[in-house]
Structure formats: structure tokens, C-alpha cells
Amino acid sequence: MSAPCAVPAVAPRLLDVVRERVRYLHYSLRTEQAYVHWVRAFVRFHRMRHPRQMGRVEVEAFLTWLSSERSVSVATHRQALSAILFLYHQVLGQQLPWMQDIGRPQRKPRLPAVLSPPEVGAVLARLEGTHRVLAQLLYGTGMRITEALQLRVKDLDFDRGAIVVRQGKGGKDRAVMLPAALAPGLREQLRQARTLWQADARAGRGGVQMPDALERKYPRAGASWAWFWVFPQAAHSVCPRTGVQRRHHLFDQTFQRAFAHAVHAAGIDRPATPHTLRHSFATHLLQSGTDIRTVQELLGHSDVSTTMIYTHVLKVAAGGTRSPLDVLAASGGAAASTFAMH
Structure with a gap:
């Protein structure tokens, strides 16, 4: 016993x-x-x-x-x-x-789900407020959802039209474009975030979480506006690592639910998640003639072979290889074939 x-x-x-x-x-x-x-x-x-x-x-x-x-x-x-x-x-x-x-099971290559530009527009039109700005950011920059949610105010450079992604996958930093069409929405998002930051300052809150040992090196930086979240959570929560109650960034589950509702409301039957916006970003850039190395850098891929998967999507998408059935139909062969069967 x-x-x-x-x-x-x-x-x-x-x-x-x-x-x-x-x-x-x-x-x-x-x-x-x-x-x-x-x-x-x-x-x-x-x-x-x-x-x-x-x-x-x-x-x-x-x-x-x-x-x-x-x-x-x-x-x-x-x-x-x-x-x-x-x-x-x-x-x-x-x-x-x-x-x-011990053998590791090998991943089989699968084509990523990609929405067409009209489908992306339909989904964005059915999102509101912060969720819409966040979705526009994912599609407009190709960021992963965790990278977007962890953005700080200091990472946005409106003058240069750039966004710095800190500690992306693999702990790497990179710069992506800040779409001009997104600038007004981001500025409004910052205005709302600043209201929360000012409320925390008046209440004497301890500020947001800082990466690594920066909280010890710069004790007051976490309470500064520059380090505040671009997409802050409305309420405070307890940090699972430190046990400190503070304002966290928006939870990804909240956005994922809103995105799923928007996809359904747009009448899109194919499965689509927020990560689909990243796939669509890469595919649409390549489709418009952007160099694959540029797309690789924007996505933060270490190896260009990872980015190459999107070229396979283009091969079967509109503007890719033409089906022989379309060639036959264009030449009038389809009608003749149908007549011959009778």
C-alpha cells in the first residue's frame, strides 16, 4: 500500500x-x-x-x-x-x-489551404473592430497569429512602412511591410490600446510581461507605452509562469472563434483558419510575380524549399497550366465530341 x-x-x-x-x-x-x-x-x-x-x-x-x-x-x-x-x-x-x-514518422507534403482574393475580402468584411484589423494584418504581412498577437507598440514604424517581428519561429527577428491600407486601422487599434494602458498606469499596475531578463535589466520598461501590446486583452489575467496578474495580449482562441464564424458567414465551405491568411498572402504574392526569395524572407522561412510549396498551389490555380479540356472546348471540340456520342 x-x-x-x-x-x-x-x-x-x-x-x-x-x-x-x-x-x-x-x-x-x-x-x-x-x-x-x-x-x-x-x-x-x-x-x-x-x-x-x-x-x-x-x-x-x-x-x-x-x-x-x-x-x-x-x-x-x-x-x-x-x-x-x-x-x-x-x-x-x-x-x-x-x-x-527510434524512427520519426515523416510528414507527407500537403498543399496548404488558400483563399482567393474575393474570398479573403468576404471574410474580412464579416469581421469587426480588433478582429478585423488583426485579420487584415495576417493577410497583409504573412505573419503567424502568435507573432501578430505579440507585437509591441515600438514594433510599428509608420514612417518607413515597416513592422518588426520579434522572436518569430526559431527565435529570429525579421521585418515585414506595413500595408498603407492597414495604417488607419492600426492607428485606431493603438488609440484603443492606449486607453487601456493609461487605465493600468492610473491603477498602478505592474505593466506587461517582458521577454527574457529585460524585466530585471529595465524594471520600468514593462510599464512604458513603447512595450505595451498592440492587441491587449480587455481584462487582466495571471501569467502561468510567474503567477503575476497583469494585462496579457489577446488570446488566439478568441480570434480563431471569430474567424471561424466569419468564414461560415461568407459561405466558404472549404476549411480555413487564421493561418490560411498566411498561406494566401504567400500564394498571392507569388501569383503577382514577387520573387520567391523575397517571399521566403517575409515569411521567415529558413529554407526556400519550405516556401516552394506555394509554387505547387500556383501550378493548379488560375493562371497556371491550362487543362486540355479547356483547350478542347475553346476549339469547339467539345460540341463535336458530344455529337459523335449520339
């Missing part, structure tokens, strides 16, 4: 070490949450055994269960494997041969 009582105490300590290691390596909060989730699931799957008591057999059994019983996607399977390998290598300090031998 003593063993079941003693084992649960191991898991919380283990997860705390996982969190500490993730933060030491400056991984994102989402990566931390994902890794903690999969480590917890792995331990629970094997009835609370400590990972030091397990190895390749147990890891493969867990991954097999995920793919065969839970039918998870390739991306989810790879994420779970990455979390477990992180546990053994970075947390437990083990670098064993079997860790290199």
Missing part, C-alpha cells in the same frame, strides 16, 4: 524539473506546456513508473499506442517523441544509442 502513495510525489517534482529546463533553454511557453503534457502522459501510460526505470521498449510502446489506438497525426506523434527525448537527454542527462534509433 505504501508504493502507490510514494509514486505520485515523484511526478510533480519531475515535471518541475522539465519546466525549469525548458525555461533555461528559452523555449516558448507553448513548448513548455506541450512537453509537460507528453511527459505526464508517458508516465501515466506506464502506471506512474519513473522514466529512469524505463527505456526504448516503454517509449516505443507509448508511441505505438498513440498512433494505433489514439490515431494521432504525424505532427502530434513527432511532438510527443520530441518531448520524451527531451526528458531523457536534457532532464535526465541520458544520451543512449536507442534514442537515435
Whole structure:
């Protein structure tokens, strides 16, 4: 009876070490949450055994269960494997041969969902206020939704017509265009954000969260207007890492719900998410003749081969290769063919 009582105490300590290691390596909060989730699931799957008591057999059994019983996607399977390998290598300090031998399921290339310009316009027309500005920003710059939500006031340069994306995927910075058509909407968004910032200042709030150790280096910067969110949340929330109550940026789930309603209201039957606006941005730029290297830089892709996927979309889209059926119809062959059948 003593063993079941003693084992649960191991898991919380283990997860705390996982969190500490993730933060030491400056991984994102989402990566931390994902890794903690999969480590917890792995331990629970094997009835609370400590990972030091397990190895390749147990890891493969867990991954097999995920793919065969839970039918998870390739991306989810790879994420779970990455979390477990992180546990053994970075947390437990083990670098064993079997860790290199476990096969990673390969992602099959899939064409991204892309909306046509009229469809994008129809969706934007059914969004209002901040959600509309945010959707215009995603389509007008190709930013990921997390990059857009984490924008600070200082990242907008209206004079040069540029936006600086800080710590994008892979921790890289890049600059994108600030569309002239979006400038009025962004200025209005800043006006509304400033109202919230002034209210926080009057209430003596501690300011917004700062990246890395900047909060210690510049203690008062978090309360400044320059570091305030472009898209702040209306209410305050508790930071999951520090436990401090402060104003966070807009939650992506809130925007995703509004976007889904707009897609449905626009009568678009194909699946579309906010990330579809990024795909549409890249495809429409290439379709207009923009150099693929430029598109690569705007999207923040490390390898141009990632950007090449959008050229495959163009090959079958309007303006791409012409179908022989259209050639036949244009020459009158379709009518003759129909007559011959009768």
C-alpha cells in the first residue's frame, strides 16, 4: 500500500524539473506546456513508473499506442517523441544509442489551404473592430497569429512602412511591410490600446510581461507605452509562469472563434483558419510575380524549399497550366465530341 502513495510525489517534482529546463533553454511557453503534457502522459501510460526505470521498449510502446489506438497525426506523434527525448537527454542527462534509433514518422507534403482574393475580402468584411484589423494584418504581412498577437507598440514604424517581428519561429527577428491600407486601422487599434494602458498606469499596475531578463535589466520598461501590446486583452489575467496578474495580449482562441464564424458567414465551405491568411498572402504574392526569395524572407522561412510549396498551389490555380479540356472546348471540340456520342 505504501508504493502507490510514494509514486505520485515523484511526478510533480519531475515535471518541475522539465519546466525549469525548458525555461533555461528559452523555449516558448507553448513548448513548455506541450512537453509537460507528453511527459505526464508517458508516465501515466506506464502506471506512474519513473522514466529512469524505463527505456526504448516503454517509449516505443507509448508511441505505438498513440498512433494505433489514439490515431494521432504525424505532427502530434513527432511532438510527443520530441518531448520524451527531451526528458531523457536534457532532464535526465541520458544520451543512449536507442534514442537515435527510434524512427520519426515523416510528414507527407500537403498543399496548404488558400483563399482567393474575393474570398479573403468576404471574410474580412464579416469581421469587426480588433478582429478585423488583426485579420487584415495576417493577410497583409504573412505573419503567424502568435507573432501578430505579440507585437509591441515600438514594433510599428509608420514612417518607413515597416513592422518588426520579434522572436518569430526559431527565435529570429525579421521585418515585414506595413500595408498603407492597414495604417488607419492600426492607428485606431493603438488609440484603443492606449486607453487601456493609461487605465493600468492610473491603477498602478505592474505593466506587461517582458521577454527574457529585460524585466530585471529595465524594471520600468514593462510599464512604458513603447512595450505595451498592440492587441491587449480587455481584462487582466495571471501569467502561468510567474503567477503575476497583469494585462496579457489577446488570446488566439478568441480570434480563431471569430474567424471561424466569419468564414461560415461568407459561405466558404472549404476549411480555413487564421493561418490560411498566411498561406494566401504567400500564394498571392507569388501569383503577382514577387520573387520567391523575397517571399521566403517575409515569411521567415529558413529554407526556400519550405516556401516552394506555394509554387505547387500556383501550378493548379488560375493562371497556371491550362487543362486540355479547356483547350478542347475553346476549339469547339467539345460540341463535336458530344455529337459523335449520339
